[in-house]
Amino acid sequence: MNIKEWLTTLPGSPSVSQAADHAEVSKATFLRHEKKGETTAEYAIKIARAYNINEVQALLDLGFIEEAAVLEIAVDNALGFAKNSQLWVEISKRADPEARRLFRAEGNPGVIDLDDDTIAIEDDAQVFNFPIPDQEEEFEPERYVAKRKRSEPAEGDDDYGSGA
Structure with missing residues (x-):
């Protein structure tokens, strides 16, 4: 968007002279910018602030920055907040x-x-039902405990001693 189009989006659609006066920037310089159809980022920011417009949006509208760059920084910053x-x-x-x-x-x-x-469809998947253990079956916790130490030698083993 060029500077003339952008000015029409501001509150009250100010003329170039009105916007320069409101933002307290050089009217002559801003008129030259308007004739070229483009302004500087500095002027865009000053005018946006004077009209309480988001300056990042102004820079986006005037093509000074790309939306992808703004989004990249915005997401990183927003996550922290x-x-x-x-x-x-x-x-x-x-x-x-x-x-x-x-x-x-x-x-x-x-x-x-x-x-x-x-x-x-019937053949899409097969359901497998795990068998439920019989409740009357006696539970032996020692069968399920991991033993880490070596088993003691019994009578008849090479390592067996009387212990005395």
């Missing part, structure tokens, strides 16, 4: 426990689709 609750909400949105964002398979046969309305 975010409350834990805000971070948690965003993480929850991205985690999506049903993985619907990961598997977009509408109308694609052969791809897992987690749509609730989809009826699974």
Whole structure:
């Protein structure tokens, strides 16, 4: 956007002279900028501040900076200011426990689709039920304990001694 178009977006759509007076910048210089169709970043910032317009938005509108550069810095800075609750909400949105964002398979046969309305074909998956242990079976905890020390030698082993 050129300087003339940008001025029409400001409150009251000021003329070049009015904007220069309001921002207390050189009227002659700003008129030359207007004739060329472009201004400097310094003038854009001064005028934006005078009209209580975000100066970063003014620099974006006038093509001094790219939106990608602003977003890169904005995200990094915003994360530091975010409350834990805000971070948690965003993480929850991205985690999506049903993985619907990961598997977009509408109308694609052969791809897992987690749509609730989809009826699974019988051969798609097999369900395996683990056997439940018999409750009456006697529980022997020693069978499940890992032993780390060497077993003691018994009578008849080479290492066996009387201990006396």
